[in-house]
Amino acid sequence: MSEAAHHEEHPTGISRWLFTTNHKDIGTLYLWFAFIMAVIGGLMSLVIRSELWAPGLQMVDPHFFNQMTTVHALIMIFGFVMPAFVGLANWQIPMMIGAPDMALPRMNNWSFWILPFAGSLLLLSFLAPGGGPSAGWTIYPPLSVQGGAGMDFTILAIHMLGISSILGSINIIATILNMRAPGMKLMKMPLFVWSWLITAFLLIAAIPVLAGAVTMLLTDRHFGTHFFDAAGGGDPVMFQHVFWFFGHPEVYILVLPAFGVFSQIIPTFARKPLFGYTSMVFATATIAFLSFIVWAHHMYTVGMPLSGELFFMYATMLIAVPTGVKVFNWISTMWRGAMTFETPMLWAIAGVFTFTLGGLSGLMLSITPADFQYHDTYFVVAHFHYVIVGGSVFALFGAVFYWLPKWTGNMYDETLGKWHFWLTFIGFHVTFFPQHFLGLAGMPRRIPDYALQFAEFNVISSIGAFATIAVQLIFFYLAFKAMRGGEKATDQVWEGAEGLEWTVASPAPYHTFATPPQVR
């Protein structure tokens, strides 16, 4: 690797991307893949919102509607948010810890190139007899045992997506544990790196359980096992237990890297070191641990003994403590800082704000007796979009604007960036805030039709959705413009930016830190 550092040579054209083992190339590939999946998943959400624009059935038939809700969720979770954060990890972690590349570069190439095949397999399910999966992204039996071949496509796609995530996580852990520059002690690492280390451990613990669950589904469907098949003495509720044992850590897999991004951006633009670094690390680890013992709060209504409901209720509420520690630390970092509000900072503040609102509705859902009212309503839909879009996706936008000058060497258009932020932020809240009221009033999720009294809020929500997706054209324009040229960025890019990635040139050279930097 040291000889490679002396020149910038690499294959060009398609073979550069197919055979690359360079962490920056692979990071770029991940981000492009996530971008394409986000477009597809976003268009699916518009099918859903078109159908829900008015009561009654007008645009699509209910079976197709169910496929849209199912595949929209699967694509956004496994195809967009997770690969996007892995892309950021690939780009940033080696630069942040002073490593020349990821620990296992060839495996890194493989982890990425599984993804396009997995994504295609998932989308091909629409062509199977009976269409794509329509049992909801949680693929509960008995529906997932009964569905057509589309369900088998989905199960195999989930296997492949899982393998990709596991390989990616192993690589990230090995990089962080073994490849740090001299002097880069664990407790000196940037918080984005810490968040990813913990997330990667969550991934290798949780994803194999999902793989097990869907494998059991597959054998129930085709090989005569009866894990979840009541006809042979199996228990459909068992699937929910196994699924959510994966599913709850999964939501923290989606959001912990976002917390890492907030912890990088906020100190930069508040021009103050992060408040409570150590407590941030421990809070993140605590959240990760708690995420494994709260799974049944997703299934309060399946019929659990009172002692079970109470345990899961209290354990769930407990998560608010470390999460609160993080939110207060971000606020304290901003307190009396010399703040400026460039686009990444706007996204970070909006992310903390929106995620906290989502956390609040999460606390409401954690209360068992209240959940019996909210369960499977639009209140839940509003809640998880507040945390996943408001937390993870806002963090992704922030991260892209924050690091884009480092990646491309060019500044983006700040005025247009702010316009994109405000329009998306307002559009998001117009879309999802009314859904809280819909849910409290009893509108069930995953149903293409609804009672007349829900009409007004649904119209508002649909308008918001179309507006939000439309303004993403500004984002495409901004990103492409910065890739093609523009005002040159300095090496440090942001006045308050600190860390190893800001010491290398902008754009970052193909190989960085071939000679490890010395960290004080």
Next chain:
Amino acid sequence: MTTDVRQANRRTLRKLVLVVIGMFGFGYALVPLYNVFCDLTGLRLTDQGRSTVAAVVDEVDKDRWVTVVFTGNAMSGLPWEFKPKQTSIRVHPGEATDAIYVVRNLAAEPIAGQAVPSVTPLKATSHFKKTECFCFTRQELQAGEVMEMPLRFVVDPDLPEDVTTVTLSYAFFNADKVSSKKYAHSESGARREQAAVYASAVNAAPQG
């Protein structure tokens, strides 16, 4: 990358792969583990495992009446007509009572089915004891055969005071997967029947 780092990376890779394999196995182990956990702590709510325990009740509570309501559905994939002969029976707790379900095989070939019981409200589940039930074994019907399937039960006198109605519901499944696929018509048809089952379960619930 120095050889030291390379070796460290390989060691980390090996350890983490073991973790992954272990967690995959753990996913499978969760299935029996949940059952063991439920048995140890007595948190089990499903009817299975309890139904085979013979009820030994010697005292009949003559002062109390409990209504037992019977429902049942043949699930998608089982071309049977399946319904209770009596919709409900009033019993005294502690009294052994017989009930009958009537089944008719609509198909032109012998088919084996397995009935899965459930009792609502949930808190009555552990107090509803079946001493004899067609759900204990597979039932095979010849083509077009009609059969009366017996059931003997006792409602435990320990049944909570506020429970006045207990609903016993059976889901009858085709015991053979291949045959089940053959008789399960279109996917949407299956879903309609599923919806009917859920609707009946929902209707039955508030009766507690």
